[in-house]
Amino acid sequence: MKLVTWNVNSLKVRLPQVLDWLQTNPVDVLCLQETKLTDDKFPVSEIEAAGYQVVFSGQKTYNGVAILSRHPITDVVKNNPLFEDEQQRLLTVTIAGMRIVCAYIPNGQSVDSDKYTYKLRWLDALSQWLEAELKQHPQLALLGDYNIAPADADVHDPALWEGQVLCSDAERAAFQRLCALPLADAFRLFPQAEKLFSWWDYRQMAFRRNRGMRIDHILLSPPLAARCTACEIDKLPRKWEQPSDHTPVIATLD
DNA sequence: ATGGCCTCGGTTCGAGGA
Numbered sequence: 001m002k003l004v005t006w007n008v009n010s011l012k013v014r015l016p017q018v019l020d021w022l023q024t025n026p027v028d029v030l031c032l033q034e035t036k037l038t039d040d041k042f043p044v045s046e047i048e049a050a051g052y053q054v055v056f057s058g059q060k061t062y063n064g065v066a067i068l069s070r071h072p073i074t075d076v077v078k079n080n081p082l083f084e085d086e087q088q089r090l091l092t093v094t095i096a097g098m099r100i101v102c103a104y105i106p107n108g109q110s111v112d113s114d115k116y117t118y119k120l121r122w123l124d125a126l127s128q129w130l131e132a133e134l135k136q137h138p139q140l141a142l143l144g145d146y147n148i149a150p151a152d153a154d155v156h157d158p159a160l161w162e163g164q165v166l167c168s169d170a171e172r173a174a175f176q177r178l179c180a181l182p183l184a185d186a187f188r189l190f191p192q193a194e195k196l197f198s199w200w201d202y203r204q205m206a207f208r209r210n211r212g213m214r215i216d217h218i219l220l221s222p223p224l225a226a227r228c229t230a231c232e233i234d235k236l237p238r239k240w241e242q243p244s245d246h247t248p249v250i251a252t253l254d
Numbered sequence: 255a256t257g258g259c260c261t262c263g264g265t266t267c268g269a270g271g272a
Contacts, residue, residue: 009260009261009271010260010261010262012261012262013260013261034261034271036261036262060262060263061261061262061263061269061270062262062269062270062271107270107271107272108272109270109271109272115270147271147272164272165272166272199272201258201259201271201272202258202259202260202271203257203258203259203260204257204258204259205258206259213272215272242260244260245259245260245271245272
């Protein structure tokens, strides 16, 4: 069983790449963020033709999440019932006995921004929602673009980013509150090479210089963490023409 | 050098991303 998260930065632009990637990576569940499509424009037939069921929650221009699955999808919940939000950032479903949560956590822009306050409130409400969900669904996975680098090891230049958005103490504390639910960072269940990232800025040749951050994560509840045998970042799509600035993160479960 | 790039909407620039 393979669970994947990928911020595609516009599914309209990236659909061919998603379908190409699935051809060589026939995964079970693929969570997408930043689809940037209203629901009436979602490419349902193309995805179904590739052998996947799909649910989605989108809006014009910004945000938008989707879950693709090779197995039946049931019990769909859009957004967080505990948090009034016009932005489409959260989608929860059941697949193969697992509660799958796809999240596009707010970016926050900068620590002195209203968007940062919104990010922290959003994260607080997410923790509350997941705490309740975990009671009913012990097998739960939270996949998405967290817009948080959990530790300095997840940042190309920790000194440059110290205290900045994505790395601030409050954001990292919110990440740790998710981990305390408890949920385990699948990537850190295994020995990993240094300087492995999931996002690189489009500017300054950041990818070629590996000036990136690990901000896309898969968190697993204890029963799923116990089944997890690997967690990898696939850098290949970042090398393609017209790439997303994020790459897929893949968790393998027995 | 307080920017560099990409996407969208809607026009040829501003907002947002991270």
